[in-house]
Amino acid sequence: MEPKPLVSIGIPSYNCEDKIKNLLKFFLKQSYQNIEIIISDNFSTDKTSEVIKKEYGNNNKIKLYNQISNMGATKNFNFVLEKSIGKYFMWASYDDEWNADYIKNGVEELEKNEDCITVTGITKIYDKKNKLRIKYSEFYELNGSKKDRLKNFLRYNYSDHLIYGIHRLRIIKNIKLKTKFFSPEMYFLFNILCQGKIIGSKLLEFNKYEEFNYSKKQFKYIKGSNKKRQAQHYKLKENFYTRHGMMLTIIIKIILNFNVLTSLSLILQIILFKNPILRLIKIYPQNSKNTIEFN
Numbered sequence: 001m002e003p004k005p006l007v008s009i010g011i012p013s014y015n016c017e018d019k020i021k022n023l024l025k026f027f028l029k030q031s032y033q034n035i036e037i038i039i040s041d042n043f044s045t046d047k048t049s050e051v052i053k054k055e056y057g058n059n060n061k062i063k064l065y066n067q068i069s070n071m072g073a074t075k076n077f078n079f080v081l082e083k084s085i086g087k088y089f090m091w092a093s094y095d096d097e098w099n100a101d102y103i104k105n106g107v108e109e110l111e112k113n114e115d116c117i118t119v120t121g122i123t124k125i126y127d128k129k130n131k132l133r134i135k136y137s138e139f140y141e142l143n144g145s146k147k148d149r150l151k152n153f154l155r156y157n158y159s160d161h162l163i164y165g166i167h168r169l170r171i172i173k174n175i176k177l178k179t180k181f182f183s184p185e186m187y188f189l190f191n192i193l194c195q196g197k198i199i200g201s202k203l204l205e206f207n208k209y210e211e212f213n214y215s216k217k218q219f220k221y222i223k224g225s226n227k228k229r230q231a232q233h234y235k236l237k238e239n240f241y242t243r244h245g246m247m248l249t250i251i252i253k254i255i256l257n258f259n260v261l262t263s264l265s266l267i268l269q270i271i272l273f274k275n276p277i278l279r280l281i282k283i284y285p286q287n288s289k290n291t292i293e294f295n
Helices: 020-028 048-056 073-083 102-112 146-155 160-164 184-195 226-257 260-273 276-280
Strands: 007-013 035-041 062-066 088-091 116-126 132-136 166-168 197-209 291-293
Touching: 007 020, 007 073, 020 035, 020 048, 035 048, 035 073, 048 062, 062 073, 073 088, 088 102, 088 160, 102 116, 102 166, 102 197, 116 160, 116 184, 146 184, 146 260, 160 184, 160 197, 184 197, 184 226, 226 260
Parallel strands: 007 035, 007 088, 035 062, 116 197
Antiparallel strands: 088 166, 116 132, 116 166, 132 291
16 A cells, blocks of 8 residues: 655644644544644744744644744745655644544545645634634636636635645745735645645634734724725735736746736736726626625
8 A cells, every 4th residue: 555645734833832732633633643743843932942842843744844034924934834854734823623534525625626726625714713704615717718717716716724724745845925015825726726725624623813804004903894804905916916017927828828918817817807997897807706795
């Protein structure tokens, strides 16, 4: 029997001394056990590193790196990616939860779908009070032809939670998260879709906990409904297209991947996305078909 492929779990940590122990315990109890856990402690001011050393210092599945200064979140995400050596890779945050067979089922999907780069599943987004806010089904419309999956990605307001799926390491190591861009997660996903598919499986369940009502303009959390948050998220994607040369970078990427007519049709998706009238009459809806919102 062939050995099961190694899965690398990258944990970019910062000030999580009260949560990191449970996170590591969870992954060490996953049904899939051919794993390595790469932790990069981003110059925490609490005892995160000490907790890891005390509880898991002798566990050879866990590798801890302590940064001598805070490198920022994006570089820390890239650091754990660079240090990983598995066939497959996933990022993990200490606020999130997965079902017990998440890795096992994800690996099985990737093993039988060689044209797929990323697998994800049913995702539920909760606020900090444990109230369900958004549910995404396993159907993401990102598994068709290269043109169709990029068209859907540019058209709909896909969430950046897709980066928390399980990826083929050899491919995403060449993509990484670009620190110069306003929304590095979205450009990362765009690059994945240029090379292969993102598929969903109902056997994978992922719960993410985050603050809602975030204003990127004011860089702080604001009061308001989930609809206001979605409006802010749309503003974020508009900024994704326009900040720090992102739009030009995407257009160049499209031109290099497609013929003239297809390139023009995809570039048109970006232009039309920014038209509020088309969103109002639902030609360009705010969410993909797999999204259910709870106010």
